[in-house]
Amino acid sequence: MRRFTEGFYGYVVALFVCLAGAGLFLLIAPQPREEHIPRRDYSITVANFGHSVPYAVWAPRQDPQDWVPNSNRIAKGENGAQVLYLGYATAKREHAMFVQSNEQPAAGFASRMANSDKAVGTQQVGGVAWEQRYREDKNQRTLVRFLPDVTLVITGTADWPELGQLASALQERPKG
Known part of the structure; x- marks a missing residue:
C-alpha cells in the first residue's frame, strides 16, 4: 500500500492544506478598513516655483473641504517654461489637478493639459x-x-462643481 503523502494525490492534498491555511489566516487577520491617501504639503513647492518664474504665482489660499493634496511638482514645459502641478483627491475621491505656466503658445499648453483643444462652454467662478x-x-x-502672463488649468475626473471649488480657492500670490 502506498503512503498517503506520495505521488500526485499527496501533492494535491498538501497544496489544499497550504491554501486552506492561508485562507483561514486572511479570514481572521484584522484588515484595515479606512482609506489611506498620502497627504503632500505643497507650500515649499509653490514657494520654490515663485522664486523661479518672473510672474505672480497662483495657488489655493486654502484647500477645499475634505480634499487631500496628494502630489506636487515643478517640471519643465516646452520652450523651457516652468510648470507647476498640484494634485488632489477630491471630497468625492475623484482626481483634480491644478497646473500653471507661462509656456507659449498658451493655447497649446492648455490643449496639452486638457487633452483637448475644443471648448464646450464656460463656467463662472x-x-x-x-x-x-x-x-x-x-x-x-x-x-x-x-x-x-500665465495660463491656469484645472483638470481631472472630478465633476464641474468640484473643479469650480478648486478654481474659487485660487488666489494670486504677489511676486516676491
Whole structure:
C-alpha cells in the first residue's frame, strides 16, 4: 500500500492544506478598513516655483473641504517654461489637478493639459469665466483661464462643481 503523502494525490492534498491555511489566516487577520491617501504639503513647492518664474504665482489660499493634496511638482514645459502641478483627491475621491505656466503658445499648453483643444462652454467662478473642455474617452473635464502672463488649468475626473471649488480657492500670490 502506498503512503498517503506520495505521488500526485499527496501533492494535491498538501497544496489544499497550504491554501486552506492561508485562507483561514486572511479570514481572521484584522484588515484595515479606512482609506489611506498620502497627504503632500505643497507650500515649499509653490514657494520654490515663485522664486523661479518672473510672474505672480497662483495657488489655493486654502484647500477645499475634505480634499487631500496628494502630489506636487515643478517640471519643465516646452520652450523651457516652468510648470507647476498640484494634485488632489477630491471630497468625492475623484482626481483634480491644478497646473500653471507661462509656456507659449498658451493655447497649446492648455490643449496639452486638457487633452483637448475644443471648448464646450464656460463656467463662472467668482465672477470670472473659465473655459470648459471635456474629453469623453478619458472622462476628463478641464477648466482653463488665460491671463496675460500665465495660463491656469484645472483638470481631472472630478465633476464641474468640484473643479469650480478648486478654481474659487485660487488666489494670486504677489511676486516676491
